Amino acid sequence: GQQLNQSPQSMFIQEGEDVSMNCTSSSIFNTWLWYKQDPGEGPVLLIALYKAGELTSNGRLTAQFGITRKDSFLNISASIPSDVGIYFCAGRVISSGSARQLTFGSGTQLTVLP
Amino acid sequence: SAVISQKPSRDICQRGTSLTIQCQVDSQVTMMFWYRQQPGQSLTLIATANQGSEATYESGFVIDKFPISRPNLTFSTLTVSNMSPEDSSIYLCSVEGRLGNTEAFFGQGTRLTVV
Numbered sequence: 001g002q003q004l005n006q007s008p009q010s011m012f013i014q015e016g017e018d019v020s021m022n023c024t025s026s027s028i029f030n031t032w033l034w035y036k037q038d039p040g041e042g043p044v045l046l047i048a049l050y051k052a053g054e055l056t057s058n059g060r061l062t063a064q065f066g067i068t069r070k071d072s073f074l075n076i077s078a079s080i081p082s083d084v085g086i087y088f089c090a091g092r093v094i095s096s097g098s099a100r101q102l103t104f105g106s107g108t109q110l111t112v113l114p
Numbered sequence: 115s116a117v118i119s120q121k122p123s124r125d126i127c128q129r130g131t132s133l134t135i136q137c138q139v140d141s142q143v144t145m146m147f148w149y150r151q152q153p154g155q156s157l158t159l160i161a162t163a164n165q166g167s168e169a170t171y172e173s174g175f176v177i178d179k180f181p182i183s184r185p186n187l188t189f190s191t192l193t194v195s196n197m198s199p200e201d202s203s204i205y206l207c208s209v210e211g212r213l214g215n216t217e218a219f220f221g222q223g224t225r226l227t228v229v
Contacts, residue, residue: 042120042223
């Protein structure tokens with residue numbers, strides 16, 4: 001099956017700093033999704049990417065679908081305390097065996113220090 | 115995006131008992147899924163809930179342990195049967211946003227603790 005490597009596992013940053021995290025895959029994906037999960041909540045979709053090379057922004061968040069289709073990154077600019085949480089990447093391969101199944105990265109725990 | 119309501123939000127259960135988790139969506143959706151998230155871990159797909167037929171289980175998950183129902187396009191249940199402490203996890207319902215759209219949306223999860 002597909003494997004996703006997400007890094008870093010955790011980050012401690014100062015408020016106002018920029019953050020970058022990424023995911024790499026052993027397989028080619030057709031879709032990359034980035035989620036944020038707050039404690040006690042389900043993951044919330046931040047950004048969806050559908051084309052190789054696509055660069056998409058959502059406020060202070062920017063994500064890119066790698067040209068090789070095996071990687072993606074998420075950047076957060078000018079971090080604020082409410083950015084604290086766990087960020088997950090997820091990739092999807094459309095195949096006959098496991099059509100539409102998402103594979104999740106291991107998550108990046110972000111802590112923003114005042 | 116669809117509004118997904120999951121019940122209960124949390125529960126503490128005795129080992130050997132069973133718990134049924136409900137997932138209600140505010141619109142008809144083609145695909146519904148159930149995930150497990152063990153403490154401090156990522157999400158693992160348990161099964162795809164198929165409307166009108168048996169669920170499709172992923173490797174390592176079986177129907178006897180995790181029976182799933184999906185009577186219509188807006189509702190599904192997951193039962194965690196004969197629970198043990200190892201079943202303590204967050205269980206999440208997920209749906210596809212729209213037909214042909216490959217975004218996935220999640221309920222708030224059910225935090226299960228087995229004692």
